[in-house]
Amino acid sequence: MEKVNVLITQPFPDPMIQKLGEISPLLNITVRKAQNGEEIADVIGETDVLYTFAALPEPEVAPRLRWVQLHSAGADMVLQHPLYIHSEVMFTTTSGIHAIQMAEYVLSLMLAFAHRVPRMLEDQETGTWTDSRWKRYVPDELYGASVGILGYGSIGRQVAYLARAFGMRVLALKRDVRRLDNNHYAQPGIGDPQAEIPDMIYPQDALRSFVKECDYVIVTVPLTGRTRHLIDASVLEAMKPKAILINIARGDVVDEQALVDALVADKIGGAGLDVFSEEPLPGTSPLWQLPNVILSPHIAGFSEHYDERAIDVFSENLKRFLAGEPLLNLVDREHDY
Numbered sequence: 098m099e100k101v102n103v104l105i106t107q108p109f110p111d112p113m114i115q116k117l118g119e120i121s122p123l124l125n126i127t128v129r130k131a132q133n134g135e136e137i138a139d140v141i142g143e144t145d146v147l148y149t150f151a152a153l154p155e156p157e158v159a160p161r162l163r164w165v166q167l168h169s170a171g172a173d174m175v176l177q178h179p180l181y182i183h184s185e186v187m188f189t190t191t192s193g194i195h196a197i198q199m200a201e202y203v204l205s206l207m208l209a210f211a212h213r214v215p216r217m218l219e220d221q222e223t224g225t226w227t228d229s230r231w232k233r234y235v236p237d238e239l240y241g242a243s244v245g246i247l248g249y250g251s252i253g254r255q256v257a258y259l260a261r262a263f264g265m266r267v268l269a270l271k272r273d274v275r276r277l278d279n280n281h282y283a284q285p286g287i288g289d290p291q292a293e294i295p296d297m298i299y300p301q302d303a304l305r306s307f308v309k310e311c312d313y314v315i316v317t318v319p320l321t322g323r324t325r326h327l328i329d330a331s332v333l334e335a336m337k338p339k340a341i342l343i344n345i346a347r348g349d350v351v352d353e354q355a356l357v358d359a360l361v362a363d364k365i366g367g368a369g370l371d372v373f374s375e376e377p378l379p380g381t382s383p384l385w386q387l388p389n390v391i392l393s394p395h396i397a398g399f400s401e402h403y404d405e406r407a408i409d410v411f412s413e414n415l416k417r418f419l420a421g422e423p424l425l426n427l428v429d430r431e432h433d434y
Contacts, residue, residue, distance in 0.1 A: 098123055101419065102161070104140055106131040106149040107168050113408045120415050134158075146418065148411060156184040163187065164418060166411050170195050170252075170398070172428045173320040173347060188428040189414055193251040193282035194406035195398040199317075199345055200255035202397040204263075206369035207244070207313050209391060210341050212236045219388070237312070237339070240264035245311030247327075248272075248318035248346070249298070251281055254288035256315055261294050269295040270307045272318075272432075282410050282425045305335040313341050319434035320347035330355040339366040345397045348373040353384075360387050371397040 103126045105114070118126055127144075131137045131152040141147070141154045145161050150168040156179055164187040167175065172190055175181045181188065209215065213234045220226055227233050243266040246253040257267045269292070271277075277292035292298065299307040304327070308314055314336065318324050328342070328351040336342070342365060344351050353374045359365050367389035373382075376395055384390055400406075414424045428434060 100125045101145045102143050103127065103146040103148070103415075104129060104137060104144040106137065106147070106152040107404075107407075109404055109408065113404065116408060117412060117415065120412060121419055123419060124415065146415070153178050153180050156180050156186070159186075164189070164414075164424070166414060167191065168407060171319050171347065172434055176321070176433050187424060189410075189424050190426045190428065190434075191282075191407045191410050192426045193284060194403065194410060195400075196251040196255040196284060196288055198400040199252045199397045200259050202371070202393075203256050203315055203343055203345060203369075204259050206343050206391055207239060207260075207341070210237075210367055210369065211239055211242075215388070215391060242266070242312040243268060243310055244313045244315060245270065245307055246295075246315045246317065247304075247307075248316070249292065249295070250317060251279060251283050251288060252345070253315070253317045254279060254283075254290070254292070254294070256317070257289050257294040258287065267295045268297050268299065268307060268310055270299045270301060270304060272301050274298055274300050282413075284406070304332060308332055308336045308340070311340055312337060313343065316342070316344040316346045316350055318346050318350060320350055321433040323432075325349050326352040326355075328352060328356070330358070333359040333365060336365050338364065341365070341367050341369065343369040345371050348376065357383050357387075360389055363389075367391075371395055 101123050103124055105128045108130050114126060114128060118124060127140060129137055129140060133152050134154040137152055137154065141159045143161060144159065146164050147162060148166045151174060153175060167188060167190045170190055170192045172188055175188060180186055213236060216233055240263060244260045245268040246256055247270050249269040249271045253269065260267050279290050283290065316328060330352065333355055356368060360368060369391045371393045372395055378384065384392060410425060417424050
């Protein structure tokens with residue numbers, strides 16, 4: 098059987114590369130750190146499998162390429178690339194390896210808003226406590242509150258698992274309510290594989306009815322042409338006046354100007370944002386100055402275990418590729434994720 102040439106552009110530690118090499122003697126693995134297609138031009142012509150974050154070749158210079166494993170959960174950064182548009186190359190993602198850290202991030206923001214942590218930090222900075230401690234710091238307990246998870250994939254299911262442990266009412270909104278099982282890679286023993294946790298699951302066209310019920314709205318959907326500005330002014334208008342929006346998906350899933358307007362007008366209670374329309378967030382953005390916002394620089398998916406988990410997905414997919422079996426996390430070109 099012919100050798101399979103694998104090119105990896107991520108700087109994985111040697112033991113992880115060795116682990117991949119042990120899968121089969123048919124694998125010929127090359128590691129070339131690269132950030133764009135030009136940096137792999139001399140080797141891509143003989144490559145069958147490419148593992149990369151953003152170093153994608155033009156289709157005409159990669160005649161042997163059959164599969165690209167992305168180093169990210171989302172595929173939005175490749176949707177306009179000629180290799181995606183004009184070839185039959187398969188694309189897979191690392192969806193599923195972010196569930197633990199991103200769900201914990203979401204819980205940390207919900208707890209921070211509920212227990213007035215931003216106000217405490219603000220007062221700590223000025224070195225003064227108010228005499229009206231009850232009015233300023235009395236919390237909104239998570240117990241009994243409703244959390245709405247917009248997009249019920251691996252991350253959303255782990256959010257549901259943690260939220261249920263806090264005694265929250267769990268609502269979910271899913272594109273296809275006929276298929277409730279998680280059909281992407283998931284780490285064993287976490288989340289909600291059969292969608293048994295939510296008290297109610299809404300279809301996507303019931304978005305406004307969905308947000309009306311939520312004290313916290315968690316955005317986890319992928320960015321596609323259909324989900325761009327999915328959270329617009331009308332959705333924000335439908336939210337509860339004290340509701341908190343938390344976006345860990347992509348910035349453009351939310352109409353950022355509409356969100357700023359809603360926050361300034363106190364139409365919603367606040368927002369926790371890890372992603373933005375422009376990254377890094379420009380210093381001129383009004384989001385920096387709003388007291389009812391918690392910002393972070395697109396780090397919710399960070400984990401010291403990220404590469405190890407990514408290699409686990411790639412290893413399983415390499416075995417499947419060699420055996421001619423369906424790959425995990427295959428990007429569906431009909432829905433672009």
